[in-house]
Amino acid sequence: MRSFLPFHFPLLPRCVTGALLVLALVGCEPDKPAPPAAAAALATQTPSSSAAAASAPAASARTVPLGPSAAPVARPANGILGAGQADGILKRGEPRRGALVSAGAEPREAIGYRFVPGVKQTATLALELAMSMSPPGMQPKLVKMPRTESDLAITAEPGEGGAALIRVTLAGVRVTAEDASQAGAVSASGDALKKLQGLELALTVDPLGRRTEIALDKAGDRNEPAAAAALEQVRATLQNVLVPMPEEPVGVGARWVVVERIATPSDVIQIRTVELKKRDGTRVEVEIGIQQIAASDKLGNMPLGRGPQPTLSSLDTDGKATFAVDLERVCPDSGVSEVKTVMLLASGRDAMRTEAVARATIKSR
Numbered sequence: 601m602r603s604f605l606p607f608h609f610p611l612l613p614r615c616v617t618g619a620l621l622v623l624a625l626v627g628c629e630p631d632k633p634a635p636p637a638a639a640a641a642l643a644t645q646t647p648s649s650s651a652a653a654a655s656a657p658a659a660s661a662r663t664v665p666l667g668p669s670a671a672p673v674a675r676p677a678n679g680i681l682g683a684g685q686a687d688g689i690l691k692r693g694e695p696r697r698g699a700l701v702s703a704g705a706e707p708r709e710a711i712g713y714r715f716v717p718g719v720k721q722t723a724t725l726a727l728e729l730a731m732s733m734s735p736p737g738m739q740p741k742l743v744k745m746p747r748t749e750s751d752l753a754i755t756a757e758p759g760e761g762g763a764a765l766i767r768v769t770l771a772g773v774r775v776t777a778e779d780a781s782q783a784g785a786v787s788a789s790g791d792a793l794k795k796l797q798g799l800e801l802a803l804t805v806d807p808l809g810r811r812t813e814i815a816l817d818k819a820g821d822r823n824e825p826a827a828a829a830a831l832e833q834v835r836a837t838l839q840n841v842l843v844p845m846p847e848e849p850v851g852v853g854a855r856w857v858v859v860e861r862i863a864t865p866s867d868v869i870q871i872r873t874v875e876l877k878k879r880d881g882t883r884v885e886v887e888i889g890i891q892q893i894a895a896s897d898k899l900g901n902m903p904l905g906r907g908p909q910p911t912l913s914s915l916d917t918d919g920k921a922t923f924a925v926d927l928e929r930v931c932p933d934s935g936v937s938e939v940k941t942v943m944l945l946a947s948g949r950d951a952m953r954t955e956a957v958a959r960a961t962i963k964s965r
Contacts, residue, residue: 679915686895696860700846704854712807715764716928721754723931723964731956744778763806770799809844867895882927890919913944931964
């Protein structure tokens, strides 16, 4: 089964890489351009060439504060850390690190999760994705990929120390063509998508929304790479929508930062800046800024075809998400995120600019 693009997108946020898994099953290719997606709120300055990105002065780096108890994370001008710098921020395998930046207005109180045992949720995650690839310096139109929707059935059971055991079933996956050229491939993907239904996993989450343990629970008789990848995507989705909470009492306007090291499959430092916008009993609304910094210029162990393995010349990921959260439930009641990722790839004398704009929505009941 062929890939739908000549390159994979290793550094995209996890909701995007999950969509690429489904789209790879569909087998679509961006044969026809589509109007560029609107992402003004997420616009970032894109380097015009890999050489310009590499030579940009250090003064243009962006710094993310981590509060008085932790050193800030400085974003290099090209979005790629030097040798050993990622380990100085967070080593591979270490848990998320967070710090309170501002406690917000009075009154202040703890806002940890209070998962209610036995409560069941059904969540639907939808993704709209537009992508482009071109030589550096060009301004290509973004090509819309088929829309994907995934249904998750979620239950919470009591765990130890106030934690909860969360069981999740992938109840369904749907792909919708964005134009007539994709209709045939989408229709032919039905059998492959049906094999993903019924996949299950279990994870343990503590009251602050930190991932403490994950077990890939059940793949049925489908011992296939696509099934394992789909379970990994469900896990990653839950990790992203479970908003980590601070230990300290906070009020409206509070801000905290969460730093984690993730594989997408390449090595990335992800920084989420969370602001508490509203609180009403167990319900809170948060706004999240999303950035990623590459740990190195390596793209990971990925099949990118013949020829030299491409390296990363620059990475610019910028995004924003809003979630309405009930602290007694696992998934947000509703949420939306928009993320723009621009990369420059180099392979020998050749270079390629890749861009993706993703809009994801989640609703639960």
